[in-house]
Amino acid sequence: MPRKKLIAGNWKMNCLSAEGTALAKAVAKQTKETKFDCDFLICPPFTLLGLVKKCLRGSKVALGAQDVHFAEKGAHTGDISPLMLKDLGCTYVIIGHSERRVDHHETNELINKKAVAAHAAGLNTVICIGETEAQRNAGETIKVCQKQISGSVPADADAKNTVIAYEPIWAIGTGKTPTSADVQEVHAAIRAALNKKLGKTIANKMRILYGGSVKPSNAAELLSLPDVDGALIGGASLKADDFIAIAKNATK
Ligand code: 13P
Numbered sequence: 001m002p003r004k005k006l007i008a009g010n011w012k013m014n015c016l017s018a019e020g021t022a023l024a025k026a027v028a029k030q031t032k033e034t035k036f037d038c039d040f041l042i043c044p045p046f047t048l049l050g051l052v053k054k055c056l057r058g059s060k061v062a063l064g065a066q067d068v069h070f071a072e073k074g075a076h077t078g079d080i081s082p083l084m085l086k087d088l089g090c091t092y093v094i095i096g097h098s099e100r101r102v103d104h105h106e107t108n109e110l111i112n113k114k115a116v117a118a119h120a121a122g123l124n125t126v127i128c129i130g131e132t133e134a135q136r137n138a139g140e141t142i143k144v145c146q147k148q149i150s151g152s153v154p155a156d157a158d159a160k161n162t163v164i165a166y167e168p169i170w171a172i173g174t175g176k177t178p179t180s181a182d183v184q185e186v187h188a189a190i191r192a193a194l195n196k197k198l199g200k201t202i203a204n205k206m207r208i209l210y211g212g213s214v215k216p217s218n219a220a221e222l223l224s225l226p227d228v229d230g231a232l233i234g235g236a237s238l239k240a241d242d243f244i245a246i247a248k249n250a251t252k
Pocket of ligand 1: 010097167171172173174175211212213214232233234235236
């Protein structure tokens with residue numbers, strides 16, 4: 001069964017109201033003007049979720065957040081709960097991005113806990129994994145990704161509530177990407193790890209996105225690989241034209 005591709009934008013810590021509104025409106029408009037064969041998701045910072053939701057009205061672009069706390073509510077200063085995201089109109093949340101694993105010392109255990117809480121609140125998760133440059137050079141990429149899948153992906157994950165994003169850390173924001181053969185090899189190994197954890201039916205249906213310096217010029221090649229089911233896009237998602245140009249390569 002073909003997997004419908006997901007083209008997701010992670011805006012990271014970018015955009016104030018005016019910029020974010022203009023960007024979301026431009027993405028919504030362009031997704032309505034052309035017929036696409038993929039799903040769309042944009043993940044602005046928390047501060048813009050309400051505004052962006054309004055801009056996306058009437059479009060098929062889903063709204064997601066970039067992180068979530070695992071608790072329902074309570075004494076967690078500065079944190080945001082799954083139900084708060086749901087309340088704002090989010091249907092997705094990114095969990096375990098490498099920038100959070102590094103900056104906030106997030107572990108596989110914590111990411112797993114966040115995913116369980118997000119699923120319980122009815123949110124879909126984009127669970128991120130990926131190796132460092134040193135791990136890649138040491139030939140440990142597949143081992144690292146297997147461990148992250150085994151630890152971060154909860155037992156309740158299925159093809160509807162979970163998307164995996166493979167983002168080699170050394171490819172994020174650097175303009176460097178692995179070769180197509182390397183990307184396909186890692187994605188196939190991730191699917192095998194999902195098979196082991198969740199069974200064949202779920203593993204075959206679950207979308208595995210590639211992230212790390214995806215741009216209009218390399219999108220066709222990356223999105224044509226058999227186990228690449230979409231892209232998680234950082235820098236290029238901040239320009240509506242680039243984001244849409246990437247999506248034009250996303251066919252089944
Ligand atoms: P870039 O597309 O800027 O490399 O970022 C990728 C990423 O980290 C998306 O989550």
